[in-house]
Amino acid sequence: MSTGAPSTTQLFVVASGATARMRMRIVPIVDDGERVAAINRDLGIVPLEVSAEGDDRALAEVYHVFRRLELPDAARGGEAERLETALSAWGDALAGSGIALRLERRALYGAPLPRTDWQGSTSGVSARPWDVEMTALAAGLRTIVKLDGVPRELIDTLRQLVEQRGFQVEVVGQRDAAGAHDPSRSVTLLVARDASALVEARELEALLLAPRGASGVTAATIRMGALLGYPPCCADRFTRIAGQNDTTLAWALLPGVPHRPASPVIQWLHPALALLSHSPCDLHCAPSVALGERLVDEIEATQPTFAAGWRSLTARVHVIDHRGNRLSLTVDGPLEAEATITGADVVASGSADAHAMITAQRLVGQTVHAHAGGLLTADGGWHAPYVADHRG
Numbered sequence: 001m002s003t004g005a006p007s008t009t010q011l012f013v014v015a016s017g018a019t020a021r022m023r024m025r026i027v028p029i030v031d032d033g034e035r036v037a038a039i040n041r042d043l044g045i046v047p048l049e050v051s052a053e054g055d056d057r058a059l060a061e062v063y064h065v066f067r068r069l070e071l072p073d074a075a076r077g078g079e080a081e082r083l084e085t086a087l088s089a090w091g092d093a094l095a096g097s098g099i100a101l102r103l104e105r106r107a108l109y110g111a112p113l114p115r116t117d118w119q120g121s122t123s124g125v126s127a128r129p130w131d132v133e134m135t136a137l138a139a140g141l142r143t144i145v146k147l148d149g150v151p152r153e154l155i156d157t158l159r160q161l162v163e164q165r166g167f168q169v170e171v172v173g174q175r176d177a178a179g180a181h182d183p184s185r186s187v188t189l190l191v192a193r194d195a196s197a198l199v200e201a202r203e204l205e206a207l208l209l210a211p212r213g214a215s216g217v218t219a220a221t222i223r224m225g226a227l228l229g230y231p232p233c234c235a236d237r238f239t240r241i242a243g244q245n246d247t248t249l250a251w252a253l254l255p256g257v258p259h260r261p262a263s264p265v266i267q268w269l270h271p272a273l274a275l276l277s278h279s280p281c282d283l284h285c286a287p288s289v290a291l292g293e294r295l296v297d298e299i300e301a302t303q304p305t306f307a308a309g310w311r312s313l314t315a316r317v318h319v320i321d322h323r324g325n326r327l328s329l330t331v332d333g334p335l336e337a338e339a340t341i342t343g344a345d346v347v348a349s350g351s352a353d354a355h356a357m358i359t360a361q362r363l364v365g366q367t368v369h370a371h372a373g374g375l376l377t378a379d380g381g382w383h384a385p386y387v388a389d390h391r392g
């Protein structure tokens, strides 16, 4: 592709019933695509987030109606046109059931993000102190540290490291789908300053194994969030997000660009650079910014050279491009206008790009502009659907 806008787009839609509201995406069905809640020809629906009030089960009709729509053949018309046609037909079909649809925004489509490993990527950049969560625990910024997916062979080493710092640790076995302990699989480690916090966290963990929507799960999620040091506003929003995976979190929580540049301390799109362990409810969430600033201070106190290196990589524009590359870009100028990329570092290579370093090098010197909430180079040869501006 040499010129023109990327063809792959998606629509963000809000469905409103008498009492509840739900945000959703209408997405193209592509080879490397994601699981959808409803499908019709080459389009699918992915739920994003439900409103705090009301019962979103009242909105289940939106999926049934979508599946039954008479949509034109996938071979006819461009993708953008098919999305608009589907939205219009869907809205008309729902009108009789008292559910209104509103187009929130058009956006570039990006393939789902790979699941992030707690150890981070071994190739690419990592400027996150591995023990940032232990630093937060020692500083009283959280009550519990929870390490998910720890391979069994690392348990003893981690236990020693944690106990050297005077913390207590408990291994919570991973359970299989039937709820039975599975000794062959990875485990969750809970770490705290005292035993009573471990007891409470272990009890909450047991409650959290129940399916979403079961009685007590939301309250347990919010309480666990408090033990983990997550601000209440962020924990509350997290409980309303439909899929607790990186892709859904990114689409639910990141506004399209251009957006007001946010503080680097709150960067979370790239886990390898993130100081926070949670996804902030907003790029300008004040309690999250305050927590991030405290963490930088705490880390600097023991690792004085850390902050400069971390800031030079993080006070930037962070993107995940159309090939899945995680990049940290230095960009000259506001994203409202034509801006120039002056530097590009690969934080992690996308699985669809064997030459991520070359992709990054070629971006330097190119101009970019905001397009459908993402970034697009002037020649149209590269675009990034996921973008977070942390130059604030």
Ligand SMILES: [Zn+2]
Residues within 6 Å of the ligand: 231, 232, 233, 234, 235, 280, 281, 282, 285, 286, 287, 288
């Ligand atoms: Zn918040």
